[in-house]
Amino acid sequence: MIERLTPRTAKIAIFAVAHATYWDQFPGLYEKIMGYHADLVAKVRANGAEVLDFGMVDSSEKAFSAAEKIGYPVIVRPAYTLGGSGGGIAENMATYATSSVFAPILKETNLPMVLVALQPRKAMDYTKASTFMQLENDNICSVPEFTGVANRLGKPVTDVILGALYDDKEAEAELSEWCEIAKVLHSLKGARIGLMGHVLEAMYDMHADPTAAFSAFGVHVPLLEIDDLLTEYHKVTEAEIQEKIKLIKAEFDMPEPKSDPVTKKLTEEDLIQSAKSACALDRFIKTYNLTGLAYYYEGQEGSLARSLATTLIVGNSILNAQGVPMCGEFDLKTCIAMLILDRLNIGGSFAEFHPFDFNEDFILVGHDGPHHIAIAEGKPILRSLIKFHGKPGRGASVEFKIKEGPITMLGITQTAGGSFKFVIGEGISKKGAIPPTGNTNTRGFFAPTTKEFIKKWVMEGPTHHYALGVGHHGKTLEKIGKILGIETVFVK
Numbered sequence: 001m002i003e004r005l006t007p008r009t010a011k012i013a014i015f016a017v018a019h020a021t022y023w024d025q026f027p028g029l030y031e032k033i034m035g036y037h038a039d040l041v042a043k044v045r046a047n048g049a050e051v052l053d054f055g056m057v058d059s060s061e062k063a064f065s066a067a068e069k070i071g072y073p074v075i076v077r078p079a080y081t082l083g084g085s086g087g088g089i090a091e092n093m094a095t096y097a098t099s100s101v102f103a104p105i106l107k108e109t110n111l112p113m114v115l116v117a118l119q120p121r122k123a124m125d126y127t128k129a130s131t132f133m134q135l136e137n138d139n140i141c142s143v144p145e146f147t148g149v150a151n152r153l154g155k156p157v158t159d160v161i162l163g164a165l166y167d168d169k170e171a172e173a174e175l176s177e178w179c180e181i182a183k184v185l186h187s188l189k190g191a192r193i194g195l196m197g198h199v200l201e202a203m204y205d206m207h208a209d210p211t212a213a214f215s216a217f218g219v220h221v222p223l224l225e226i227d228d229l230l231t232e233y234h235k236v237t238e239a240e241i242q243e244k245i246k247l248i249k250a251e252f253d254m255p256e257p258k259s260d261p262v263t264k265k266l267t268e269e270d271l272i273q274s275a276k277s278a279c280a281l282d283r284f285i286k287t288y289n290l291t292g293l294a295y296y297y298e299g300q301e302g303s304l305a306r307s308l309a310t311t312l313i314v315g316n317s318i319l320n321a322q323g324v325p326m327c328g329e330f331d332l333k334t335c336i337a338m339l340i341l342d343r344l345n346i347g348g349s350f351a352e353f354h355p356f357d358f359n360e361d362f363i364l365v366g367h368d369g370p371h372h373i374a375i376a377e378g379k380p381i382l383r384s385l386i387k388f389h390g391k392p393g394r395g396a397s398v399e400f401k402i403k404e405g406p407i408t409m410l411g412i413t414q415t416a417g418g419s420f421k422f423v424i425g426e427g428i429s430k431k432g433a434i435p436p437t438g439n440t441n442t443r444g445f446f447a448p449t450t451k452e453f454i455k456k457w458v459m460e461g462p463t464h465h466y467a468l469g470v471g472h473h474g475k476t477l478e479k480i481g482k483i484l485g486i487e488t489v490f491v492k
Contacts, residue, residue, distance in 0.1 A: 010182035047179035067108035197297035233280035278315025310393025316370030328369030337467035346469035347375035366440030397438035411466035
């Protein structure tokens with residue numbers, strides 16, 4: 001079993017807001033509301049988030065004081081937002097509250113704000129209703145006041161969650177979604193995505209400005225050399241190699257070749273070389289404290305640098321499953337997309353489009369490089385390739401297809417002005433044979449027809465790579481794009 005190296009979490013600050021005048025007027029109301037607040041906090045923690053509970057903010061003075069302490073996203077109930085360190089604000093609006101308890105927090109932070117209005121009761125018993133009961137459940141009343149003031153401040157709220165605090169599956173799903181988004185935002189800020197080597201010759205779409213990536217996503221991009229990886233390669237011990245071989249044999253099948261003369265049954269030489277290269281990668285990631293890596297390097301014929309740079313596929317695929325996105329062909333943009341999908345816990349395999357099947361209306365989606373084997377359908381396969389098509393080198397390669405069912409694609413491209421752009425799509429992975437070529441290939445079906453979808457996709461000006469994940473999560477990715485201020489197109 002491959003275990004994650006990087007946790008999926010976020011730090012979320014939560015505030016309850018209310019109108020302080022009510023406390024003397026209605027004894028016991030404060031205690032009731034804070035009990036509901038504690039239940040909301042518990043729900044957020046149950047979604048894998050680290051919570052900083054700032055309690056009740058019921059005056060402008062408390063709001064200004066809270067604003068000074070915020071270094072994390074904040075939740076305000078009935079209005080609340082979720083994010084990571086530098087990700088967003090969550091506000092729990094417990095009952096009616098004046099906007100003076102909200103505006104200072106919003107004004108003094110640059111974090112996205114989600115308002116959560118979850119009332120304890122799905123409906124009041126109107127025959128026994130009281131003002132006390134109404135105030136217990138009056139989470140919605142001040143939401144339009146808050147959103148209106150937010151617009152006037154030039155900082156519109158990101159979203160509003162409406163519903164019941166208990167036994168409301170739709171509201172629970174929305175809350176969970178925002179916790180997942182928070183994990184993405186938390187991971188992006190301060191992520192270290194290394195660039196090693198150079199762009200594959202003539203791939204203009206692979207070029208990306210590290211400073212622009214930092215500005216848009218908050219990721220730092222260390223520039224690394226193949227010599228840095230070689231240094232770690234020379235430190236690898238025999239014990240490390242044998243332990244990695246055990247893991248590889250447990251996680252992969254190694255069948256006889258089929259129709260492709262380029263493929264062979266995995267050789268002992270290729271197994272050992274892949275294991276040693278994987279161990280070097282493990283050391284490399286740890287030494288440079290990398291969240292991910294985009295790389296491409298050719299090296300001189302017969303050199304150790306070439307041998308190492310071209311035998312990273314197995315190790316990269318394992319690291320992807322461990323939550324460390326590894327992206328071939330120096331593709332920084334797709335590495336960021338892979339990180340986003342991984343932190344949503346939906347995979348993030350390195351992919352592109354391969355031949356159509358016009359008879360059955362699908363297209364092969366995959367790549368010849370690192371894959372997210374945690375989302376493979378069945379056990380992934382290792383094959384020895386006597387050559388890598390279009391590239392130097394030879395060695396072990398990973399073959400698998402994505403789990404059958406819904407799939408989501410996230411491509412990150414750039415516009416003529418240099419700004420980043422999300423291109424999102426959803427499809428279906430279906431059962432069926434794939435080419436036994438030592439590469440990832442999945443039968444991707446898209447609506448209204450696959451040909452029509454692909455035409456719409458390519459007309460959005462994507463790169464030829466994208467991150468591929470399981471499930472349908474296009475709407476969630478749209479929200480992430482909105483929070484980041486990135487142009488987003490959902491191809492349908």
